[in-house]
Amino acid sequence: MDGGFERGLGAGGIVRIGSGAGFAGDRRDAAVPVVEMLAGLDGPRFLIFETLAERTLALCQLARRRDPDAGYSPALEAFLAPVLARCLESGIRIVGNFGAANPQAGARRIAAMARALGRAPKIAVVEGADLAGRLDPAGFAAREVGGRLLAGHPVPVSADAYLGARPIADALDAGADIVVTGRVADPALALGPLMHAFGWRDEDWDLIAAGTLAGHLLECGSQVSGGYFADPGIKDVPGLDEVGFPVAEIAADGTFVIGKPPGTGGRIDRFTVTEQILYEIHDPAAYLTPDVVLDVTGVQVAEVGVDRVRVSGARGRPRPQTLKATVCVEAGLLAEAEISYAGPGAAARARLAADVVLARLTKRAPDLAVRVDAIGIASLFNDTAGATLAAAFPESRAADVRLRFSAQSADTAALGLLLDEVEALYCAGPAGGAGVRRHLTPRLASASCLVERDLVSPAMSLLGPEVAP
């Protein structure tokens, strides 16, 4: 029991929301200390999981086509297994978008996990994001923004709108212990519980904005509490190996304090919180979500204790007329091949190897656009045209260089040739080449569309009794 956690906003009327995961690859045991902390406290408590990157949903859609019982997040069981029993016995309600392309199947899987624990929680499913069948390829193309990926009218692998928080709040109003969603706006995972717990109305714009900001700060897990922050000597973070995931305590007026479980690593101060407030935000006066237009320009952050920051001042304007949707289409294959050079003259030998491969491909696969990076000289900061690397090569004295070739195409023969040419450097290339690795990966490209709200039908339903024990 952490008495200190009660300071700040006071004990009354506080809702607590902890983060269990900020992405599908997050630490599987991160939620354990969060749940232990919440279990020792009273009042409404929620645990949220964000597990859907842009293309995760397309991969799940492909899995569902192969198996009607698949298509929920492959991370669902790994995230829930360590905490499900404790949450159910302690009254901590769970909200996660791990339903992905098949929330019904995800909910059935959770019901089975609970049954094995001798429990029968009320599980709700939020659906209606899937736009398949609602628009034809030309309809998606006409609604694309920020690119022309859909101009040739490809048939989408997946097309999902970002739903808002209302169906999540409805599910909790209906008594759900666990809410399984597909695509929803990430902050809605926290906003839904707040609308439910405080009775906020959809048009309480400043409150909806405050809840959205709380969700925005929670949905990336430890990115607000010391994760993705450490820069030794400049920004040190204690205990990064056991970084604590955030817990927000939110008051009825929308102000909230971000904290973390006692005994965990990480840090929460105005620096970590400010970095995350602006994460993936464009115009700070107009962050568009399905629920509200959030304005963070008046937000105040105040350190109110050790690893405790109070956030206030979010403002909201009426929600946008349209919803954002992510449309994924097949995009051929990505070929990647690497080889290393080390010791004296490594950069010059790597440069020669790049010239050799490009010269051979120019003659044998002239239409293939190949990107070359030299890890150790210019790779992350390189550009696809290679101007950055070309300028850095001549003066480089790097003594350990990994050369990387990449190309994307539907022409598998040309991609195979690239991989073969890199491997052939072993004998026919410059001296001392070593460590060839080659990969060929199917590629899904994604486009953003703005769609009318009446194209989606957000709906909540409780999992049917046929799966109850």
Added chain:
Amino acid sequence: MNPQAIRDPAPAPARAEVGVPLRLVAHARAGDKGNRLNLALVCRTPEAFPLIAAQVTAERVAALFAARKPSRVVRYDLPNLFAFNFVLDDVLDGGVNASLGLDGHGKSLSFLLLALEVRVPADLAQALAPPAAATAAPATPRP
């Protein structure tokens, strides 16, 4: 690029100044949406805000990212948070699901921004310098 380079002295400053990497006075986080990159830049001390506002302009950031051919660069100022938000359009080779590069998200590009040189008062640079010499070049005071 040599981020630790010391600029030539400018005429008659009121306070001794030094050139330092932006990393000494601010920190940054990159975010992506499609082909658009945002770089949140947060001051390590309020005193850095006007210095950065004057020196780290949208034009200068556009020049820093010129090899990626940004179609538009906008800087938003957040004085109450002692922070800035830079939004760079069309710099991610189509975004994470289209780029051929290792970093399709552009996550590492926060540190490209932090390598930019800024001129700051020598005493501020000294106050913010890391304790160990290993992590950043010590600021050299102007003569």
